[in-house]
Amino acid sequence: MAGSDAVRRAVWDGSVPFRVLLDPSECRIFDKADVYYFQANRVAYLPFYLPRIYKFFEDFLIDKTVATMENAWFEVDNAPLRWHWPIGLIYDFYTALDPTKAPTSPPTNHDRPGSPHPPDLEPSVPQLPWTITLRFASYPHDLLTTLTPTSTHDAFINTIKEADFARNGTAKAAMSLSPADTRQLFASLQDHDFDGFWGVSDKMLNHSGSSVRSVPIRVYNPETGQVIQGTVPVKQPGTIRGEPHTLGTALNSLVPILFPSKRSVVLARPVMHGIVLPLSVPLLELMREAMYPDGFLHITLAMM
Amino acid sequence: MATSSEDGPSSSLSLPFLSNATFSIAMNHFIEHLNAHSTLKYEIRRSPYDDQDVYLEIVKFISAKPTSDGAASNKDMSDEIDEIEIDLEDAEDNPESLPPLDVTTMQMQTHKITYHILLSPIYSVPVLYFIGHSVDPFYGNTIHSLDEIHALLVPDSHRSTLSSIGIQGGISQTHHPYLGTTSWFIHPCRTAEALKMWMEDGNLGLENYMGVWVGSVGAVVGLVV
Numbered sequence: 001m002a003g004s005d006a007v008r009r010a011v012w013d014g015s016v017p018f019r020v021l022l023d024p025s026e027c028r029i030f031d032k033a034d035v036y037y038f039q040a041n042r043v044a045y046l047p048f049y050l051p052r053i054y055k056f057f058e059d060f061l062i063d064k065t066v067a068t069m070e071n072a073w074f075e076v077d078n079a080p081l082r083w084h085w086p087i088g089l090i091y092d093f094y095t096a097l098d099p100t101k102a103p104t105s106p107p108t109n110h111d112r113p114g115s116p117h118p119p120d121l122e123p124s125v126p127q128l129p130w131t132i133t134l135r136f137a138s139y140p141h142d143l144l145t146t147l148t149p150t151s152t153h154d155a156f157i158n159t160i161k162e163a164d165f166a167r168n169g170t171a172k173a174a175m176s177l178s179p180a181d182t183r184q185l186f187a188s189l190q191d192h193d194f195d196g197f198w199g200v201s202d203k204m205l206n207h208s209g210s211s212v213r214s215v216p217i218r219v220y221n222p223e224t225g226q227v228i229q230g231t232v233p234v235k236q237p238g239t240i241r242g243e244p245h246t247l248g249t250a251l252n253s254l255v256p257i258l259f260p261s262k263r264s265v266v267l268a269r270p271v272m273h274g275i276v277l278p279l280s281v282p283l284l285e286l287m288r289e290a291m292y293p294d295g296f297l298h299i300t301l302a303m304m
Numbered sequence: 305m306a307t308s309s310e311d312g313p314s315s316s317l318s319l320p321f322l323s324n325a326t327f328s329i330a331m332n333h334f335i336e337h338l339n340a341h342s343t344l345k346y347e348i349r350r351s352p353y354d355d356q357d358v359y360l361e362i363v364k365f366i367s368a369k370p371t372s373d374g375a376a377s378n379k380d381m382s383d384e385i386d387e388i389e390i391d392l393e394d395a396e397d398n399p400e401s402l403p404p405l406d407v408t409t410m411q412m413q414t415h416k417i418t419y420h421i422l423l424s425p426i427y428s429v430p431v432l433y434f435i436g437h438s439v440d441p442f443y444g445n446t447i448h449s450l451d452e453i454h455a456l457l458v459p460d461s462h463r464s465t466l467s468s469i470g471i472q473g474g475i476s477q478t479h480h481p482y483l484g485t486t487s488w489f490i491h492p493c494r495t496a497e498a499l500k501m502w503m504e505d506g507n508l509g510l511e512n513y514m515g516v517w518v519g520s521v522g523a524v525v526g527l528v529v
């Protein structure tokens with residue numbers, strides 16, 4: 001991979017087209033709010049897009065003093081969308097799609113409210129753009145964290161530190177970043193500035209005082225909601241030459257029930273960034289090239 | 305199964321880091337201590353997904369000082385919190401089954417705090433998760449504001465320590481690793497550091513591990529044994 005940013009750039013540029021509806025109970029003109037379309041970066045977070053979405057719907061709201069940006073939340077099929085998950089993870093988790101079965105339908109930018117929804121060809125086929133609903137009433141506090149001006153940044157940096165600790169056994173690399181670097185890490189994500197982000201992130205991955213021992217992984221089961229978190233060492237212990245862990249051997253050790261084989265998928269396919277990952281990929285390379293900006297491999301499962 | 309893989313670094317963990325196995329041992333010592341020396345009510349719980357993932361739940365009722373108009377306020381009274389431990393049996397679901405209490409004491413209980421002590425599979429130290437409810441029968445609700453949490457639970461003596469951690473100061477909201485519901489937690493990135501100071505004095509073993517941990521982490525948000 002030396003010298004090539006091709007995979008990192010592909011991950012960075014991955015996006016999901018969204019179609020946002022205003023919940024009818026929030027709209028002062030019955031069922032007449034316009035529809036908001038946007039293309040979201042998979043590595044970004046929903047709060048980045050909220051101000052412009054709110055502005056778009058502001059004039060349709062019954063009472064702006066009640067329906068404030070602080071009360072806003074998004075929903076898909078009665079599931080509130082988590083603020084501090086990367087958008088790519090949200091999409092892969094809530095759609096629970098198997099990309100091998102999912103022909104991508106072209107974005108339908110000509111939809112108008114009231115026009116019939118395109119009929120589902122197959123239940124598992126995603127309808128793009130992905131339709132989510134903007135709501136304000138009854139904020140589901142038990143399921144969603146409270147959105148504040150600092151909460152997204154805070155959750156992101158907490159995860160960065162956790163990933164650093166998982167990789168090195170200490171969070172020194174993250175803690176030793178200068179305040180300017182720390183700010184840039186988040187600002188460059190907000191600005192979708194690839195070079196700005198990786199300039200700092202590579203300082204952590206290649207920190208002189210530490211060597212990468214383990215890879216932080218979270219495996220999400222959309223059917224049960226279970227999140228399995230763990231660290232998997234770079235090399236397989238017990239192997240004579242210290243063979244590198246592959247994604248297959250890692251999943252086999254983390255989730256043996258769903259990955260009984262190290263080489264072939266039996267019950268579930270691992271999905272990240274909207275594609276099925278090959279089990280043979282070396283884990284360390286997968287992390288270096290395709291980790292989310294927060295340092296984790298966020299892998300969702302598509303049940304077979 | 306939210307653990308490091310078995311062949312991972314956890315097999316060679318030494319204090320202050322804990323594996324699932326040493327966490328259970330430390331927890332058993334802690335429970336013995338609670339049984340002998342504390343009136344705190346606790347319950348051992350397991351992750352709904354994997355019964356290897358054990359955590360300890362402790363419920364406490366506390367009080368915030370009533371304001372002059374009689375309503376409970378959570379602002380600016382962090383040093384006024386009285387910790388009142390009562391028999392919680394059935395109190396949650398049936399107010400009528402509350403044990404007979406001094407009337408003034410009854411009036412002072414304003415909040416129910418539920419603490420969960422879990423092992424972090426990444427930091428390999430216990431992590432404190434907690435939620436707070438106001439117990440007013442008519443206006444009772446869950447606390448969602450960080451300012452409220454600070455005012456209600458964080459003693460002044462811990463304010464400055466906390467503020468140096470993280471973007472918003474050591475306490476964050478997240479999803480409970482086993483239950484998926486929203487919960488506050490104290491970020492564990494400094495926990496090992498704090499425990500190591502005790503090790504330098506040769507004072508940390510599995511017998512007193514949780515006691516020391518509660519003293520350095522729990523005390524930050526009002527969990528004292």
